[in-house]
Amino acid sequence: MKILFIGSRLYDDLDWYVKSKGIESVLTESNEDAINLDLPDQVFIVPRGMDGPKQVALMQNVDAIVPLIGIDPPLIDVAHMKEEVEKDYGIPVIAAGVRAVELTSNKIKTKGFYTEIGVTTPKYQILNSPDELDLELPVVLKQGEGQGGKDIKVAKTIEDVEEYFKEFNQALCEEFIEGAEISIEVLGYDGQYVALPPIYKGETTLEGTHPLNKTKTGPCMVEGLDNNLVQHTAYKVAKNLDSDGIFEMDFMYSRKNNQLYAIEVNTRPNGTRYLTTATCGVNSLCELVNMAIGEFSLADISDKLQYNYSTEIPVGDYNGPKANEPIKSFENNDFVVHGPQGYQRVTAKADSKDELEKLVDKLT
Structure with missing residues (x-):
């Protein structure tokens, strides 16, 4: 079995698993100084974009392609490559398709998708100037695209909103939800989906504390919140996206309203994957490999499940x-x-x- 991995930054997380399965590893990377280039069996330095990886996949006659891309901008190119390679060459690409990426990479489109499938999300409006603000302060201001807290501001006053518009001409404006921040991974392949245990990421703050500066715990144990509801909602979102790979979803739980709110979805490996693995024994990156080699199943996931505190x-x-x-x-x-x-x-x-x-x- 030969697998092409795209991107080296995350490869050390699963190199041990690839070797344990006796898989021949081929990796493409656009940065010749990137980390982990000494780990795969073969490495090809290619230009940015997906044409290079596609050509390497065909030249090396690989059995599957597993993109290991942890940032948003290349995902749409990966999705288009997936559709072409699977249709024209029959090589499975373990990644989200075009529709799923288009719906999740733009926060405004994600909001519309939630409404369409009947999933509760915070009240919002598209703001073209501070004068149009209809929601009560405080509010959260975001751009349609971006990740890791980039271009997000918690506005407590109208002056904060005006300050935001000195840099941007438009904003996705959400009501500020006071409560618990929750993340959950869903794995999906060939119509099978499984929601893993939710992770508690701390409380929302008016200061907009970055997630990397918070202590996180698993499993999520928030008074009043039913984790089954989180898993059921996440499963519903993934099922309606109807695609492959890893889906990481962010939720807010308001104790005051006893309401779970869906915030956003990422169709890529994410920052809570270590905590999820520690909590339940299922490693999402290793499951991408299992999807590629035909060993992913709900029964297998069930057999692996552990119940740890993390x-x-x-x-x-x-x-x-x-x-x-x-x-x-x-x-x-x-x-x-x-x-x-x-x-x-x-x-x-x-x-x-x-x-x-x-x-x-x-x-x-």
Whole structure:
């Protein structure tokens, strides 16, 4: 079995799994100085875009293609390549299709999609000037495209709104929901979908604290919230997107209104994947490989499920005990260190809250 992986930044997260399966790995990357280029069996440096990876896939006669792209802009090119390669050459590409990417990469289109399928989302309006504001302050101002908190502002006053419009001509304006931030991964392939346990990402703040600066925990345990509702809603969204790969969804839960609100969807690997793996034993990146080799099934996911307590803590630079090989896997570890120097995080798991607390004390 030979698989082409597109992009090297995330490849070390699953290199151990690829080798354990006896898969021949081919990787394309546009940056000759990128990390992890020493890990695959073959590496091809190609121009940006999807034409290079497509040509390598055909030249190498690969059995499947797994894009490992963690940013939004290239996703539509990946989606178009997927449709062409699957139709013309019969090579499966484990990624979202054009319709799913178009609906999820633009926050305004995502809002319309939620309304269409009957999923509750915060009240919103498209704002072309501060004078048009109809929602009560505070509000959240966003651009249609962007990720990782980019171009998002919590506006507490009309002056904050006016300040935002010094940089932008238009904004997606949402009501500010006070409550719990929740993420959940859904895996989907060939019409099969499974929602993994929800992750608690902290509370919303008027300061707009970046997610990387928050401590996260799994499974989500928020008073008043039924995790089955989160999983059912996430499953409904993924089912209606009708595509393949990883779907990471963000929700807000308002205790005041006892209401779950859908915020956005990402059709790519995401930042909570370590915490999800620690919590339930299912590694979403490894499942992309399983989709590629025909070993993905709901029964297999069910057999893998574990029930752990986990947490993810920002540490800056990690100086604790060394992890066992493979260091990016929970197979032989109860913790994983990830992220670049200066911005590292530790994700740890244990059988109980008490054991998790002791482990965190040892690691930090």
